[in-house]
Amino acid sequence: MSALAHLVAATAPARHAVLGPGAHLPHGAPPPVLGANLVSDLHELFAYHFMVTALAAGTVVAVLAAAVGWVMVLRRQSFAGHTLAVVGFPGAAGATLVGLPIAVGYFGACVAAALVIAAVPRGRAGSSRGAESAVTGAVQAFALAAGVLFVNLYNGFLNGVDALLFGSFLGITDSQVWALTAVAVGALALLVLLGRPLLFASVDPDVARARGVPVRALSLAFVVLLGVAVAAASEITGSLLVFALLVMPAAAAQQVTARPGLGLVLSVALGLLVTWSGLAVAYFSIYPSGFYLTSFGFAVYLVAAGVRGVSEARSRRVAALGRGA
Amino acid sequence: MLVMRGAAAAAGGRTLWSGVDLEVGAGEFVAVLGPNGAGKSTLVKVALGLLPLTAGSVELLGRPAGSSSRRVGYLPQRRSFDPGLAVRGRDVVRLGLDGHRWGVPFPLLLAGRRREREARTRVGEVVDLVGASAYADRPIGSLSGGEQQRLLIAQALVERPEILFLDEPLDSLDLPNQAAVASLIGGICRDSGVAVVMVAHDVNPILGQLDRVVYIAGGRVAAGSPHEVITSETLSALFSTPIEVVTTSDGRLVVVGEPEAPEVHGGRHGHEHR
Numbered sequence: 001m002s003a004l005a006h007l008v009a010a011t012a013p014a015r016h017a018v019l020g021p022g023a024h025l026p027h028g029a030p031p032p033v034l035g036a037n038l039v040s041d042l043h044e045l046f047a048y049h050f051m052v053t054a055l056a057a058g059t060v061v062a063v064l065a066a067a068v069g070w071v072m073v074l075r076r077q078s079f080a081g082h083t084l085a086v087v088g089f090p091g092a093a094g095a096t097l098v099g100l101p102i103a104v105g106y107f108g109a110c111v112a113a114a115l116v117i118a119a120v121p122r123g124r125a126g127s128s129r130g131a132e133s134a135v136t137g138a139v140q141a142f143a144l145a146a147g148v149l150f151v152n153l154y155n156g157f158l159n160g161v162d163a164l165l166f167g168s169f170l171g172i173t174d175s176q177v178w179a180l181t182a183v184a185v186g187a188l189a190l191l192v193l194l195g196r197p198l199l200f201a202s203v204d205p206d207v208a209r210a211r212g213v214p215v216r217a218l219s220l221a222f223v224v225l226l227g228v229a230v231a232a233a234s235e236i237t238g239s240l241l242v243f244a245l246l247v248m249p250a251a252a253a254q255q256v257t258a259r260p261g262l263g264l265v266l267s268v269a270l271g272l273l274v275t276w277s278g279l280a281v282a283y284f285s286i287y288p289s290g291f292y293l294t295s296f297g298f299a300v301y302l303v304a305a306g307v308r309g310v311s312e313a314r315s316r317r318v319a320a321l322g323r324g325a
Numbered sequence: 326m327l328v329m330r331g332a333a334a335a336a337g338g339r340t341l342w343s344g345v346d347l348e349v350g351a352g353e354f355v356a357v358l359g360p361n362g363a364g365k366s367t368l369v370k371v372a373l374g375l376l377p378l379t380a381g382s383v384e385l386l387g388r389p390a391g392s393s394s395r396r397v398g399y400l401p402q403r404r405s406f407d408p409g410l411a412v413r414g415r416d417v418v419r420l421g422l423d424g425h426r427w428g429v430p431f432p433l434l435l436a437g438r439r440r441e442r443e444a445r446t447r448v449g450e451v452v453d454l455v456g457a458s459a460y461a462d463r464p465i466g467s468l469s470g471g472e473q474q475r476l477l478i479a480q481a482l483v484e485r486p487e488i489l490f491l492d493e494p495l496d497s498l499d500l501p502n503q504a505a506v507a508s509l510i511g512g513i514c515r516d517s518g519v520a521v522v523m524v525a526h527d528v529n530p531i532l533g534q535l536d537r538v539v540y541i542a543g544g545r546v547a548a549g550s551p552h553e554v555i556t557s558e559t560l561s562a563l564f565s566t567p568i569e570v571v572t573t574s575d576g577r578l579v580v581v582g583e584p585e586a587p588e589v590h591g592g593r594h595g596h597e598h599r
Binding site: 074076192193194195196197203204206207210211212213254255257258259260261263 | 423425462481
């Protein structure tokens with residue numbers, strides 16, 4: 001027991017790398033309690049620098065993930081998104097092992113995996129789906145196994161696996177926020193530039209091709225963009241919960257509206273709502289932030305599905321009345 | 326509009342058809358007929374420059390095919406949209422107008438606002454023209470086959486093409502919808518002076534509107550007015566086997582004894598005929 005305590009103390013300067021829930025509490029300080037006074041609670045939230053950087057990083061990541069995620073959900077590429085996320089885990093664990101920043105591991109692994117996915121020629125729709133998903137499943141399992149091995153080889157922190165898989169908003173540095181911002185601005189600029197042709201190629205590839213839209217090149221570019229968004233989201237949500245920011249806001253937005261512009265804006269707004277509320281509640285809680293981010297995302301999705309169900313029932317009733325009149 | 330001279334095309338190493346001479350003039354309604362696998366869709370793709378010719382030449386709007394032009398509308402063979410696709414029919418039509426342009430519409434600037442207004446007006450016009458206004462704001466995945474087909478025709482028309490290529494637009498529609506979409510296409514051809522080249526499996530829904538038919542069979546092509554081409558003599562010569570064309574009491578043409586072409590993809594089926 002004392003040996004373990006010694007080990008933790010010896011590696012304390014590296015705590016920012018992988019931290020578990022509750023680790024932000026100064027020694028002896030009482031844990032923060034969410035009180036009735038919202039103003040003072042908010043004040044307390046912004047009093048700690050680590051919380052401000054966490055919210056800043058969360059904001060940047062939420063915008064990027066919600067925008068790229070909206071296109072991903074439209075293109076039915078969630079499976080590719082999940083694969084990229086799982087491959088990010090050994091990337092991050094491996095980076096820690098060799099002493100590189102975790103972000104380098106996430107981005108390196110996710111973008112490399114995106115390039116591999118993009119390079120593998122896709123067969124005609126339907127014909128090779130089964131084989132493709134079997135290969136991807138095998139790669140996912142191996143990636144998780146390799147990640148666990150790397151964490152164990154590093155053997156510094158037992159809760160490091162937790163943070164890498166399920167997220168941690170602690171220990172995000174200022175330089176990380178700036179790096180995330182730069183990446184997000186670049187990725188969003190590319191997404192805007194691809195804009196309409198990407199939508200055309202996603203919705204209606206045959207006609208898009210006939211109109212001279214480079215459908216294949218766009219699909220390659222988008223998978224790489226997806227890799228970047230997944231890597232950025234992983235830094236907040238961990239590898240396994242990226243869908244909290246990548247899928248849930250986008251899927252909720254597509255439940256509610258079929259207008260592309262409005263859908264994108266709504267997806268980003270919902271992503272920000274989920275991120276801010278998730279991080280704020282996690283600060284006052286002893287439970288991990290990944291749980292709150294994902295639960296709030298799921299709640300948003302359920303509400304959106306409910307709204308859609310109600311409005312469809314109403315329009316059916318109106319149509320029935322119209323026929324009856 | 327479209328001129329083909331001594332054209333030939335191949336698929337999977339097998340010549341589909343050769344020696345095709347064809348001219349389509351402005352405002353003409355031409356049907357491309359023939360058995361499955363005869364190369365009807367290939368003829369359209371060659372005309373659009375999406376597939377190469379193995380011999381001869383093809384000119385579209387006075388230019389070699391493939392120098393893709395906005396004045397050409399194309400509706401590929403039946404695509405159905407994923408039932409969950411959350412994009413409005415109106416947006417799919419709009420993509421036909423500016424979906425190939427990089428970037429996103431930017432209505433904050435004055436010029437962008439004007440262009441946006443013009444685009445919306447034009448999309449509204451074609452949506453009205455095909456009679457889809459009632460459901461153009463619903464997600465396209467939730468619409469019926471006939472409704473989707475009308476919106477796709479609107480998409481092909483939105484850039485005011487001079488010639489429209491339609492690949493089996495009536496396929497998988499029920500009979501009332503077939504008749505309605507056929508008369509819609511005929512009306513567009515007559516009223517807007519757009520030349521229409523339409524691949525069809527069954528000539529009857531469009532028989533009344535057609536100027537000419539192109540019949541592909543046995544690697545050869547016969548072209549002319551419907552009542553010249555769809556006769557026992559012409560088709561028997563084309564297929565090199567006795568074919569009988571029967572006219573029913575309501576004016577429909579029925580082709581009896583039409584053999585299907587061998588499977589184009591070959592290989593797996595060997596010499597077996599479908």
